Amino acid sequence: MITFNCTIQEGIIPDDLRPALASELARISTGILGGDPAEVSVQWIEVPHGFGFRGGELSTTSAVRGEIPPGCEQETRVLLMHAIQDRWMELTGCTTAELVVSARDRRET
Numbered sequence: 001m002i003t004f005n006c007t008i009q010e011g012i013i014p015d016d017l018r019p020a021l022a023s024e025l026a027r028i029s030t031g032i033l034g035g036d037p038a039e040v041s042v043q044w045i046e047v048p049h050g051f052g053f054r055g056g057e058l059s060t061t062s063a064v065r066g067e068i069p070p071g072c073e074q075e076t077r078v079l080l081m082h083a084i085q086d087r088w089m090e091l092t093g094c095t096t097a098e099l100v101v102s103a104r105d106r107r108e109t
Contacts, residue, residue, distance in 0.1 A: 001035075001039055001040075001041065001069075001106070002026075002029045002030070002033065002035060002039070002040045002041070002066065002067070002068050002069070003040070003041040003042075003043070003066070003067045003106075004022075004025050004029075004040070004041070004042045004043070004064055004065065004066050004067075005043050005045060005064075005065045005067075006021070006025075006042065006043065006044050006045065006062065006063070006064050006065075007045045007046075007047060007062065007063040007065070008044065008045070008046055008047070008062045009046075009047050009049070009052050009058075009059050009060055009061065009062070010046050010047060010048050010049040011049055012060050012062065012092075012094075013062060013092060017091065017092065018044060020091060021042075021088065021091060021092075022042035023037075024087050024088075024091065025040065025042055025064070025066075025084065026038075026040035026042070028080070028083045028084055028087060029066065029068070029080060029084075032076060032079060032080045032083065033068055033069065033072065033076070033080065035069075047059070060094070060098050061097075061098050061099065061100065062088070062092075062094065062098065062099050062100070063099075063100040063101075063102075064084055064088065064099070064100070064101045064102070065102050065104075066080070066081075066084070066101070066102060066103035066104070067103075067104055067105075067106045068080070068103050068104070068105060068106060069105070069106060070105040070106055070107075070108060071105070072103070072105065077103050080103055081101045081102070081103055084101050084103075085099055085101050088101075
């Protein structure tokens, strides 16, 4: 299973854009890693306005933290993170300075 936790600042990513972003996360991740897009989980964590700062200013940064199947080759992981970054920026209009993308191996339990 592939999961994403997306931490966003209140007012930066409109509610009506989130389904498209979630759909693209599922499409991109399963297109690169395999699997069924319907089995990708995307959760949203919204930081209330005035609670997130970067460099002493209100933050506009989003973080997309992926958890992917273990054993992913680094080259594939980098391809995944670049594809997510490019599409997120295209849909939201954010810059590279406003987005952090990570993809760690899921822990086997």
